[in-house]
Amino acid sequence: MEDLKNLKRVTQKEIAKRLGISRTTVARAINGSEFIKEETKSKILELASKLNYEKNYIGSSLANQKEKIVHCLVAYSFNEFYTSEIIRGLNTVSKEYSIYNYNLKITATEIHSPDKQIELLKKILKEDDIDGLIITPLNRDVIYDILEPYFNKIKIISIGTRLSEKIAHVGPNHIKQGAMAAGIVSNMLRDDEGLLIIDNGDDKISSGMYLEGFLERIKHTNISILGPILCGNIEDSIYTIKEMCVKYDIKGIYINRYAQEIYDIIDKNILNGKKIVTHGMAGSIKSLIKSGIISFTIMEEVFMEGYDAGKMMFEMIYKNHITNNWKVSDSKVIFFENLSI
Incomplete structure (x- = not known):
């Protein structure tokens, strides 16, 4: 450690070399990032202190x-x-x-x-x-x-x-996410089992592409597809799901938008025994997965x-x-x- 102490200016690179880690990891520790283990962060900060590392020196031209x-x-x-x-x-x-x-x-x-x-x-x-x-x-x-x-x-x-x-x-690639949902749910359903698809429109961010990817993938299966039925809002979606589940033997449901709101409100007896897939994450989606209503969700980081x-x-x-x-x-x-x- 003495050789480092004698350096005129200590750099993040030198600290990283001494500890056998990447310079990025050192920078994260010094800058207070969440993406580093506490044990690693402590070792880095301890060595930086011993070497009299000056945080402002690295990139000082940028800092000024x-x-x-x-x-x-x-x-x-x-x-x-x-x-x-x-x-x-x-x-x-x-x-x-x-x-x-x-x-x-x-x-x-x-x-x-x-x-x-x-x-x-x-x-x-x-x-x-x-x-x-x-x-x-x-x-x-x-x-x-x-x-x-x-x-x-x-x-x-x-x-x-x-x-x-x-x-x-x-x-994310929203089209791919829709295709992922279709691919997984297709393995949960048998040939000729009914899958209800509800289209609640394009939110201009993701829902239109979710549906595009889902439909492109699901058409290559032998599942009996009902839809996509255009509803456009929560109330009409709930009515349609109830009506379709009475008329047909629905085994799975896919909704490209407002899914969590719909599943929160609808009578859960209608959903029992069905394979249900959605997108995203929220507290209500967690609860619906825990209760077995939602089979799985695809979420982005x-x-x-x-x-x-x-x-x-x-x-x-x-x-x-x-x-x-x-x-x-x-x-x-x-x-x-x-x-x-």
Whole structure:
């Protein structure tokens, strides 16, 4: 350890080398990241203290820059878990990189109010000193037209729903998620058993693509498909499910939107014995999985979407790492057996 003490300036790289870990792990410990074991963090901070490591030295040229402002316009969804986890991911990045004057200004716009998001975006572009924009576009065509003149002026990342192949994106492959749901439920049902499909429309973020992927995959099975039946809202969906379950021997149900609200309200006796699949995660979905009503759900790593988008934006602004890549978020299949209680 003496050889390190005698170094004029101790770096994260030197600490990492001494401990046999990556520099990224050292940086996370020093910046207070959640993504590191407490035992590892303690070892890193102890060694950093012994070596008189100065946190501000690494990247000091970045830390001394003027404040960089990134507006984050995310969607406020019926599924509060989705919104809160996106925001938590963004806030985690903001905290980790606060030393560099990296300021994320987060605003959630109601998912059914795309016009409000458009008005807010216009105001930000007109009035604010903005270095970057992270956005879940609620009206892709209009948002694209507004932002196109700014593609070479500010850094832009879409999140959740891809805005354009010309700019960077973080989010899942919703079509693939729909296909995953169909593939798994098809193995739960026998040939000729009835599967009811309810279409509650496109929320402009994911539900339309969920259904597209589900239908493309399920058509290659011998399951008896009833639907998709267009309902468009919770009340009509409940009525349709009741009616169809009386008329037909339904063994499975798939709903692309409002599923958790529908299953919360509907008479559970109607659902007993049926294979039910949904998307996303929330407290009510957990309860329905525990009770055996929902067979499984497919969820994306929402927290990591926010975190990765914020980190990617940091790289673009401070290191001029320009990309138009799509960072595909991981998807998880959650059954009762792997449900986090």
